[in-house]
Amino acid sequence: xxxxxxxxxxxxxxxxxxxxxxxxxxxxxxxxxxxxxxxxxxxxxxxxxxxxxxxxxxxxxxxxxxxxxxxxxxxxxxxxxxxxxxxxxxxxxxxxxxxxxxxxxxxxxxxxxxxxxxxxxxxxxxxxxxxxxxxxxxxxxxxxxxxxxxxxxxxxxxxxxxxxxxxxxxxxxxxxxxxxxxxxxxxxxxxxxxxxxxxxxxxxxxxxxxxxxxxxxxxxxxxxxxxxxxxxxxxxxxxxxxxxxxxxxxx
Amino acid sequence: xxxxxxxxxxxxxxxxxxxxxxxxxxxxxxxxxxxxxxxxxxxxxxxxxxxxxxxxxxxxxxxxxxxxxxxxxxxxxxxxxxxxxxxxxxxxxxxxxxxxxxxxxxxxxxxxxxxxxxxxxxxxxxxxxxxxxxxxxxxxxxxxxxxxxxxxxxxxxxxxxxxxxxxxxxxxxxx
Numbered sequence: 001x002x003x004x005x006x007x008x009x010x011x012x013x014x015x016x017x018x019x020x021x022x023x024x025x026x027x028x029x030x031x032x033x034x035x036x037x038x039x040x041x042x043x044x045x046x047x048x049x050x051x052x053x054x055x056x057x058x059x060x061x062x063x064x065x066x067x068x069x070x071x072x073x074x075x076x077x078x079x080x081x082x083x084x085x086x087x088x089x090x091x092x093x094x095x096x097x098x099x100x101x102x103x104x105x106x107x108x109x110x111x112x113x114x115x116x117x118x119x120x121x122x123x124x125x126x127x128x129x130x131x132x133x134x135x136x137x138x139x140x141x142x143x144x145x146x147x148x149x150x151x152x153x154x155x156x157x158x159x160x161x162x163x164x165x166x167x168x169x170x171x172x173x174x175x176x177x178x179x180x181x182x183x184x185x186x187x188x189x190x191x192x193x194x195x196x197x198x199x200x201x202x203x204x205x206x207x208x209x210x211x212x213x214x215x216x217x218x219x220x221x222x223x224x225x226x227x228x229x230x231x232x233x234x235x236x237x238x239x240x241x242x243x244x245x246x247x248x249x250x251x
Numbered sequence: 252x253x254x255x256x257x258x259x260x261x262x263x264x265x266x267x268x269x270x271x272x273x274x275x276x277x278x279x280x281x282x283x284x285x286x287x288x289x290x291x292x293x294x295x296x297x298x299x300x301x302x303x304x305x306x307x308x309x310x311x312x313x314x315x316x317x318x319x320x321x322x323x324x325x326x327x328x329x330x331x332x333x334x335x336x337x338x339x340x341x342x343x344x345x346x347x348x349x350x351x352x353x354x355x356x357x358x359x360x361x362x363x364x365x366x367x368x369x370x371x372x373x374x375x376x377x378x379x380x381x382x383x384x385x386x387x388x389x390x391x392x393x394x395x396x397x398x399x400x401x402x403x404x405x406x407x408x409x410x411x412x413x414x415x416x417x418x419x420x421x422x423x424x425x426x
Binding site: 009049051056064066072075076123 | 261262265269273279281284285290294298301302305367372386387390391396414415418421422
């Protein structure tokens with residue numbers, strides 16, 4: 001291996017992307033050639049400096065919510081095959097068929113809606129416990145948390161101070177339920193997190209007692225035009241106590 | 252009326268899709284941001300990429316979700332650029348002109364690290380797209396040569412030479 005060949009392969013060498021035999025050839029050459037060795041070191045340093053100094057852009061937190069909403073919309077479109085078949089007709093008949101199909105789609109009993117909502121809440125809650133997904137804003141001060149979440153939403157969720165009852169405010173984030181961005185206010189109690197989802201009760205007014213699914217306790221109610229859904233790994237009795245406290249403070 | 256079995260399957264699909272691909276949201280955004288050099292455009296492209304990937308989910312063979320999704324993000328970004336090139340008449344990069352700028356070196360002295368940072372960033376912003384994206388994918392997102400070849404749709408030999416030229420130009424541009 002001479003300097004010319006080495007020069008050609010140097011980048012792949014410092015990236016560790018050469019086959020083993022080539023890698024060893026170059027190592028042998030570098031041991032003998034100070035110039036090439038210097039070039040290899042410079043290449044490593046430069047690559048390192050690029051990694052350290054070039055900004056890596058992070059997606060804004062609301063983008064995740066928008067994307068999940070778009071995916072839900074996409075996967076909810078039961079009519080894809082219908083529209084594909086009927087698009088060419090594009091006449092009254094087509095529209096009527098679509099209309100009927102829509103009507104059929106939207107008739108879902110509220111029990112199903114509750115079940116779907118609970119499944120979503122469980123998925124949101126368990127996802128939020130993954131590293132780095134719990135909080136978009138971290139603060140125990142409700143005067144910090146409330147304006148932050150309100151700024152990201154088209155409504156203003158109450159953020160209660162429950163510290164006297166032993167529930168420390170951890171912060172908040174924007175999450176997704178029923179195809180819309182919702183406030184998730186997070187409290188900490190005895191080493192567990194409680195997610196409180198709050199969103200306008202417009203299309204689906206919820207009311208279900210404390211219950212357990214997949215190891216999580218949850219309950220939901222509606223008050224002042226807002227739905228509240230709380231979920232945690234705490235026991236049902238603990239969730240009930242928390243519910244009482246929260247209801248008292250959101251009068 | 253009960254929800255149909257097909258619908259439940261679709262919801263399961265969506266959950267599986269989200270579990271597989273939402274972890275690459277930051278990587279996809281970073282790539283789109285560097286290709287388009289614009290925050291809102293990058294957000295639109297990434298959202299579009301997720302929808303396209305979801306529609307093509309059945310074609311995903313389970314190997315390397317990151318490379319698969321970054322490929323889709325890149326293609327979506329290119330589609331976006333092509334559509335807007337017609338509208339905005341993108342000014343082609345004139346290397347000769349910029350070469351002058353770049354070669355006007357300041358007297359050699361120890362650069363402040365902030366200054367060094369800024370120079371590197373500007374140099375990368377000014378690199379032609381084909382070099383910029385290979386730097387972003389390799390140095391920032393850590394794709395292997397093989398993944399680069401698949402994502403960029405070029406042979407490994409071309410990956411090697413392109414990355415090495417990209418680095419040289421970036422280095423020259425940031426000196």
